[in-house]
Amino acid sequence: MPELYTQDVNGCMADTIGDGGLTTDALSGARAVAWDVWHAMRDDIAEGGFPAVSIASQVDDLVAIQDVAENLMAHCDTVAVLGVGGSSLGAEALCAVALTPPVDVRFLNNPDPDTLARFRASVDLSRTGMIMVSKSGGTAETLTLAMTLMPDLMTQRGSDAVADYAVAITEPGGNPIQRLAARWNVPVIDHPTDIGGRYAVLSAVGLLPAALAGIDIASxxxxAAEALEANLSGEDIDAVPAALGAAVSLALLQSQGAKMSVLMPYADALAPFVRWHRQLWAESIGKNGHGTTPIDALGSVDQHSQLQLYLDGPDDKMFTIITQPLAGRGDLVPPDLAAHAGIEFLAGHTTGDLLGAEQDATIDSLCAHGRPVRRIDVARIDPTALGALMVHFMLETVTACFMLGVDPFDQPAVDDGKERARALLMETK
Amino acid sequence: MPELYTQDVNGCMADTIGDGGLTTDALSGARAVAWDVWHAMRDDIAEGGFPAVSIASQVDDLVAIQDVAENLMAHCDTVAVLGVGGSSLGAEALCAVALTPPVDVRFLNNPDPDTLARFRASVDLSRTGMIMVSKSGGTAETLTLAMTLMPDLMTQRGSDAVADYAVAITEPGGNPIQRLAARWNVPVIDHPTDIGGRYAVLSAVGLLPAALAGIDIASxxxxAAEALEANLSGEDIDAVPAALGAAVSLALLQSQGAKMSVLMPYADALAPFVRWHRQLWAESIGKNGHGTTPIDALGSVDQHSQLQLYLDGPDDKMFTIITQPLAGRGDLVPPDLAAHAGIEFLAGHTTGDLLGAEQDATIDSLCAHGRPVRRIDVARIDPTALGALMVHFMLETVTACFMLGVDPFDQPAVDDGKERARALLMETK
Structure with a gap:
């Protein structure tokens, strides 16, 4: 069986790209630190630690999640997920690979009056459901969206039927979402207490919306389980892609000044995945002055937007290109049209041939300009591959954080902004 | 009349934020250089130079653009814009502020087989139109999309009617898009020869799709004209927001190491605007090792994704927050629900109150952490304001490029990738 994904870091090495790359010496220190961190973490995971990834092997909860989804599907054409950050980005990434979603899953995460007006104008409220997600149950945006939308839905649908079109996902215990759910008779699914929001995609937080979009959540x-096993079974760091990726990333920061990390898949369906990763990396590693800045990009589109800067601007970035096999896929360019237009190189090729050539060409071009590039090849873009990529990047992120001595699981600085917003609202009451 | 936008750079100064900010001395050199550049450019613009912004005062072409739009609207429920980079991002930014678009305007810019399959599955091809945009007429992605989609549309609609649902925008003279348009009997609108793709939003490239979305293109x-006039009439640099913005940005790079520039509006409708700006800045300034890296963000969503990194990660970014008046706007949180939930601070406030408090709180929080932040206040988010912001950022970008001695209008490095992709396709024929 071909592996779900493979990683190639040769394009980050000086042997391949010249002075912009890592020497074996420059990488060796980071490799040793990463291996130590990984070694300890691997033992922990083997005993069920790091539940965000250990949950990959769980199957007994999937039927219950699917049942909730089926009930919502039976009553709703549209389901809005109210949640922000970790409560929405992972679910959005999973939903994006759906081919023909049975339910139109929308994500509302901003209390923007214009967005809400557009949302109301674009749906039939009597066939609209809602998933309210907040681990703490106290997220102001989610609560505000819930309190302004739910009363109208209940008017449209009747409050007796509410269990058929609304559900909350939050931690057990008393919290604002729990109290609202109790008042409205909305069923509650437990948010795992031991999994932080931005690591929660493999729980019901990610899987319930995904099931609504028609994603096979078991896949x-x-x-995810396959990627976890592949990383756990590696006997040295070269056989553990997540640990090697963390080592290369930090070595490039420390020896080459790669302060930014660009993640650029060649698949539109992975654009939300990159935004999920952007939070995961930024919020986990950006502490005490440490960390690199994640940048989301998308091929081939950003060849026409960002590639000029990437190739010829400051040499301060590491690039990760996620590729897929594309040759022969998609619609054929009619040869007579290409000949008529005078663009023979496209004649007889498919859309996939072009996108495939572009992903290889961009990697070659970055290497030729001495820019460090890691290549991750995915066998196909589907729910299975997405689960694998998510585990890879969760493991890589946590490894990198421990290497730098920062806590991958907290986010202390953002509370300051929340307190200030709350104070401003209290002042203007 | 209140101004369309105002800029406040006090949050970038050491007097306000401490050591992370600019001293008056550190800014004075950049101010002088920016003023020299601006002075020369202002004279040029006054004589009709820099047509990308001079076009703002033109009105005689709007009727023709609107007529083309009306004809498409009469025949199509969906119109796909085929274009990439400068051929799509500006139009997408304009369409995003539409409240009730009469036509569903879609943007196809990637030859991704899965995207095309989803597109075909989601539209009625017999009521679907197409705008093909490429300045050079030779963009491989746009041509491939056109050659794979147009034959099916012609089958559905009949080739006689093609002038009612398809139009091309490209430079005059022989080029592949021109040859295809002639073969298909598709009308052609001239892309201005003296306006580069990424600066073309105020021409038909941006305005035709916008008109289809119901945007008042005269607004x-x-x-745009009002912002141009406001910048042209400033008698010193403090009265020229675009020149002052360029000076602050480069002074922060040079004296504080602000290698990244985060643009974060508090309005969902401006998310595509930020991606438009991301190309404009990156592709114009990222040359010869120069430039800063633009980062798109969105409030309040990215408070839950990126703010931890912004506040407590490396101090290597400048922040621009675009705010709008939000107090009192949007739906009211029912006070009894807020009381029941135990979140009194939201009781009686609107969604707009919350988002408004958050934009102010984030600015305060960034300042309190010593991070340089520029504030741009927009009177309202609408087509007029968008025109103004676009001119501001075009002027600022060009000023910054000339200050660094790079050509704002070319993009030489990306040709390398295009050549490599073409060679790969030739090899596999």
């Missing part, structure tokens, strides 16, 4: 878990 | 031009 997501299976892909 | 876009009027807002």
């Amino acid at each position: 997501v878990r299976a892909g | 876009v031009r009027a807002g």
Whole structure:
């Protein structure tokens, strides 16, 4: 069986790209530190630690999640997920690979009056459901969206039926979402207490919306489990892609000044995945002055937007290109049209041939300009592969954080902004 | 009349934020250079130079653009814009502020087989139109999309009617898009020869799709003209926001190591605007090792994704927050629900109150952490304001490029990738 994904870091090495790359010496220190961190973490995971990834092998909860999804599907054409950050980005990434979603899953995460007006104008409220997600149950945006939308839905649908079109996902215990759910008779699914929001994609937080979009959620878990096993079984760091990726990333920061890390898949369906990763990396590693800045990009589009800067601007970035096999896929360019237009190189090729050539060309071009580039090849873009990529990047992120001595699981600085907003609202009451 | 926008750079100064900010001395050199550049450019613009912004005062072409739009609207429920980079991002930014678009305007810019399959599955091809945009007429992605989609549309609609649902925008003279348009009997609108793709939003490239979305395109031009006039009439640099913005940005790079520039509006409708700006800045300034890296963000969502990194990660970024008046706007949080939930601070406030408090709180929080932040206040988010912001950022970008001695209008490095992709396709024929 071909592996779900492979990683190639040769394009980050001086042997391949010249002075912009890492020497074996420059990488060796980071490799040793990463291996130590990984070694300890691997033992922990083997005993069920790091539940965000250990959950990959769980199957007994999937039927219950699917049942909730089926009930919502039976009553709703549209389901809005109210949640922000970790409560929405992972679910959005999973939903994006759906081919023909049975339910139109929308993500509302901003209390923007214009967005809400557009949302109301674009749906049939009597066929609209809602998933309210907040681990703490106290997220102001989510609560505000819930309190302004739910009363109208209940008017449209009747409050007796509410269990058929609304559900909350939050931690057990008393919290604002729990109290609202109790008042409205909305069922509650437990948010795992031991999994932080931005690591929660493999729980119901990611899987319930995904199931509504028609994603095979068992495949997501299976892909995640396969990637976890592949990383756990590696006997040295070269056989553990997540640990090697963390080592290369930090070595490039420390020896080459790669302060930014660009993640650029060649698949539109992975654009939300990159935004999920952007939070995961930024919020986990950006502490005490440490960390690199994640940048989301998308091929081939950003060849026409960002590649000029990437190739010829400051040499301060590491690039990760996620590729997929594309040759022969998609619609054929009619040869007579290409000949008529005078663009023979496209004649007889497919859309996939072009996108495939572009992903290889961009990697070659970055290397030729001495820019460090890691290549991750995915066998196909589907729920299984997405589960695998998510586990890879969760493991890589946590490894990198421990290497730098920062806590991958907290986010202390953002509370300051929340307190200030709350104070401003109290003042203007 | 209140101004369309105002800029406040006090949050970038050491007097306000401490050591992370600019001293008056550190800014004075950049101010002088920016003023020299601006002075020369202002004279040039006054004589009709820099047509990308001079076009703001043109009105005689708007009727023709609107007529083309009306004809498409009469025949199409969906119109796909085929274009990439400068051929799509500006139009997408304009369409995003539409409240009730009469036509569903879609943007196809990637030859991704899965995207095309999803597109075909989601539209009625017999009511679908197409705008093909490429300045050079030779963009491989746009041509491939056109050659794979147009034959099916012609089958559905009949080739006789093609002038009612398809139009091309490209430079005059022989080029592949021109040859295809001639073969298909598709009308052609001239892409201005003296306006580069990424600066073309105020021409038909941006305005035709915008008109289809129901945007008042005369307002876009009027807002652009007002911002141009406001910048041209400033008698010193403090009265020229675009020149001052460029000076602050480069002074922060040079004296504080602000290698990244985060643009973060508090309005969902401006998310595509930020991606438009991301190309404009990156592709114009990222040359010869120069430039800063633009980062798109969105409030309040990215408070839950990126703010931890912004506040407590490396101090290597400048922040620009675009705010709007939000107090009192949007739906009211029912006080009894807020009381029941135990979140009194939201009781009786609106969604707009919350988002408004958050934009102010984030600015305060960044300042309190010593991070340089520029504030741009927009009177309202509408087509007029968008025209104004676009002119501001075009002027600022060009000023910054000339200050660094790079050509704002070319993008030489990306040709390398295009050549490599073409060679790969030739090899596999």
